Amino acid sequence: MAKIDVRCPVCSNWDKIEISDDATKNVAKGLLAVNITAGMICEHSFIAYVDKNLIVRDCLIADFKIEVPEVSTTEGTKDDIITEAKSINHDLIKLNIPELLMASVFKAIFLGKGVIMILDDQFLANHIIYFFKYAMQNLFENDIIAMSKTDYKNNQKNYENYIVFEKREVIQDKDKSIDPKKLEIEKSIAKKFLGEYDLVTGLIILRNEIQKAFEYSKTLVDFITNSEKKAWTSKILIDNINAVHGERIQMNYLTFLYDIVDHYFKVEVPKIGGVTKFLGIL
Numbered sequence: 001m002a003k004i005d006v007r008c009p010v011c012s013n014w015d016k017i018e019i020s021d022d023a024t025k026n027v028a029k030g031l032l033a034v035n036i037t038a039g040m041i042c043e044h045s046f047i048a049y050v051d052k053n054l055i056v057r058d059c060l061i062a063d064f065k066i067e068v069p070e071v072s073t074t075e076g077t078k079d080d081i082i083t084e085a086k087s088i089n090h091d092l093i094k095l096n097i098p099e100l101l102m103a104s105v106f107k108a109i110f111l112g113k114g115v116i117m118i119l120d121d122q123f124l125a126n127h128i129i130y131f132f133k134y135a136m137q138n139l140f141e142n143d144i145i146a147m148s149k150t151d152y153k154n155n156q157k158n159y160e161n162y163i164v165f166e167k168r169e170v171i172q173d174k175d176k177s178i179d180p181k182k183l184e185i186e187k188s189i190a191k192k193f194l195g196e197y198d199l200v201t202g203l204i205i206l207r208n209e210i211q212k213a214f215e216y217s218k219t220l221v222d223f224i225t226n227s228e229k230k231a232w233t234s235k236i237l238i239d240n241i242n243a244v245h246g247e248r249i250q251m252n253y254l255t256f257l258y259d260i261v262d263h264y265f266k267v268e269v270p271k272i273g274g275v276t277k278f279l280g281i282l
Contacts, residue, residue, distance in 0.1 A: 001018045001019065001021065002018070002019050002021070002054055003018055003019075004017055004019060004034075004048070004054050004055075004056060006034075006048045006056055006059065008036075008041055008042050008044050008046065009046055009247070010044045010246060010247055010248065011042050011044060013041055013042040014041065017036065017040065017041070017048070019032075019034060019050075019054075031049050031050070031051060031057065031198070031200055031201045031204055032049070032050040033047055033048075033049055033050075033204075034047065034048045034049075034050055036048055036059075044246055045246070046060060046246075047060050049201065051198065051201060052198075057196065057201055057205065060205075060208050060212070084134060085199050085200050088130070088131055088134070088199065089127060090199040092124065092127055094194060096124060096128065098168060099190045099191055099194055100183070100190075101165065101168045102190035102194070103183045103186035103187040103189070103190045104163075104165070104170060104178050104180075104186070105132060105165070106186040106189060107177065107183055107186045108177065109136060109140050109142045110186070110213065110259065110260050110263075110264055111177050111259060111263040111264060112141075112263055112264040112266075113161070113162065113163050113263075114143040114159070114162040114163070115142070115143065115145070115162060115165070116144075116145050116146070116159055116162045116164040116172075117129070117144065117147075117165050118146075118148070118152055118164065118165065118166040118167075119146050119147075119148070120148050125146030125147075128146065129145075129146055132144055135203075135206050135207060135210055136210060137210065139210060139214040140210070140213075140214060143162075145159075145162075152164070160174060161174060163178060184252055184256075185252065185256040186256075189209045189210070192205050192206065192209060193205065215245065216245060216249070216257055217257045217260040217264070217265065218265070219240065219241060219244050219245065220237060220240070220241070220257055220258075221261055221265045221267050223237070223240045224261070224267055224269070225267060231270070232270045234251060238251075241254075241257075
């Protein structure tokens with residue numbers, strides 16, 4: 001039996017968890033997903049992702065995660081990701097999509113903006129577009145186009161509302177949606193993926209973060225549109241997220257979700273007493 005140190009992502013309590021040898025012998029093939037049920041460490045349930053060295057790479061709330069059985073390697077899900085990963089060149093992505101660029105594209109998608117990548121290398125263009133579409137996993141609709149600089153110049157008037165990237169720079173952003181100083185969450189998501197040496201591990205964590213953003217923002221949409229109360233506080237909204245997903249988010253993550261609710265889901269966000277200026281949205 002192997003023992004690993006696991007920390008709860010909700011309350012930060014930690015303990016050693018035993019994993020059977022049968023469960024760990026195939027970890028080298030990918031990432032082991034360990035289902036931590038309520039009572040094993042604390043009152044919360046979540047999933048711990050363990051690498052081949054039996055190091056916990058991430059702990060994520062179970063409500064929005066890939067479904068896994070008790071202490072399982074989730075062979076079906078893992079095999080699907082391994083198959084998809086064959087179409088993604090890890091080194092190519094890391095060399096051509098640094099953290100800030102990846103975060104900026106994520107931001108554009110989260111805001112419901114169309115994206116143009118100016119690239120003359122069609123193979124690289126197709127690869128990058130596939131990567132972002134795979135990361136979004138049919139949750140966030142996205143319109144990502146790759147074209148040569150000449151084609152863009154000849155058709156620029158047709159793409160006035162798109163955010164346009166050339167190499168690693170934003171060259172068109174009509175609404176000034178991309179502010180490198182306000183990409184804290186997006187950069188954190190990108191860093192988690194780029195920091196993983198194993199592609200499958202990185203993809204699992206990346207897709208879970210994207211799913212978290214979608215599910216949490218959708219929870220706010222449902223709460224805002226269905227609640228009779230019209231004067232909310234940040235605490236009420238954070239409490240609602242906690243009640244549904246079992247995680248108490250920080251104010252910066254609430255701000256991040258607010259942008260998605262407002263711009264992607266097109267739902268008018270409420271004015272929050274005392275923190276409107278901090279949120280920087282209304």
